Amino acid sequence: GAGVSQTPSNKVTEKGKYVELRCDPISGHTALYWYRQSLGQGPEFLIYFQGTGAADDSGLPNDRFFAVRPEGSVSTLKIQRTERGDSAVYLCASSLRQSSYNEQFFGPGTRLTVL
Amino acid sequence: GDSVTQMEGPVTLSEEAFLTINCTYTATGYPSLFWYVQYPGEGLQLLLKATKADDKGSNKGFEATYRKETTSFHLEKGSVQVSDSAVYFCALSDQGGSEKLVFGKGTKLTVNP
Numbered sequence: 001g002a003g004v005s006q007t008p009s010n011k012v013t014e015k016g017k018y019v020e021l022r023c024d025p026i027s028g029h030t031a032l033y034w035y036r037q038s039l040g041q042g043p044e045f046l047i048y049f050q051g052t053g054a055a056d057d058s059g060l061p062n063d064r065f066f067a068v069r070p071e072g073s074v075s076t077l078k079i080q081r082t083e084r085g086d087s088a089v090y091l092c093a094s095s096l097r098q099s100s101y102n103e104q105f106f107g108p109g110t111r112l113t114v115l
Numbered sequence: 116g117d118s119v120t121q122m123e124g125p126v127t128l129s130e131e132a133f134l135t136i137n138c139t140y141t142a143t144g145y146p147s148l149f150w151y152v153q154y155p156g157e158g159l160q161l162l163l164k165a166t167k168a169d170d171k172g173s174n175k176g177f178e179a180t181y182r183k184e185t186t187s188f189h190l191e192k193g194s195v196q197v198s199d200s201a202v203y204f205c206a207l208s209d210q211g212g213s214e215k216l217v218f219g220k221g222t223k224l225t226v227n228p
Contacts, residue, residue: 042218
């Protein structure tokens with residue numbers, strides 16, 4: 001079946017601009033996660049959705065970052081007034097959140113470059 | 116907060132060599148532990164997992180044992196192949212709550228023929 005998809009695969013923008021990154025999770029997965037991976041680092045958690053609501057947004061670095069999941073499926077990560085330090089690969093993952101363990105399935109990521 | 120420390124890379128081995136990538140963790144609760152792998156040009160994939168102390172996760176010839184007494188989850192493979200060349204990430208997830216993953220920095224493995 002289809003995996004997690006993310007669009008665009010690459011995004012180049014200028015400092016100060018607004019960007020939106022989209023994630024399509026695996027059909028039926030109720031949990032959705034956003035991570036950010038800087039060069040040479042492991043992914044860092046940003047935000048977690050259970051259904052439509054953000055259940056944990058403790059990883060969002062500041063109020064320029066916002067994410068929505070209005071219908072409990074597709075999610076959009078929004079970054080306002082982008083800064084060069086926002087350049088990274090943004091990863092989305094989804095899971096069924098079964099009780100035994102939480103296997104998260106990752107998308108290919110969106111590489112964001114802020115010039 | 117929770118954290119994962121893994122062996123710095125890069126690691127370069129010859130085919131059929133023995134592989135160990137060390138991983139230790141700090142967590143307040145009783146986390147689940149994972150190894151994820153990122154092959155060149157591909158997304159992160161779950162390699163193996165262990166959800167409680169003394170569990171051994173295994174897949175594709177790789178193994179890791181959840182050691183609570185040493186807070187470790189070292190990845191091992193007896194005989195690596197060129198196709199194992201990838202970046203390996205150790206991660207933990209607190210049971211309960213959001214179960215977000217906390218990753219180590221990754222270890223790049225290159226296997227030469």
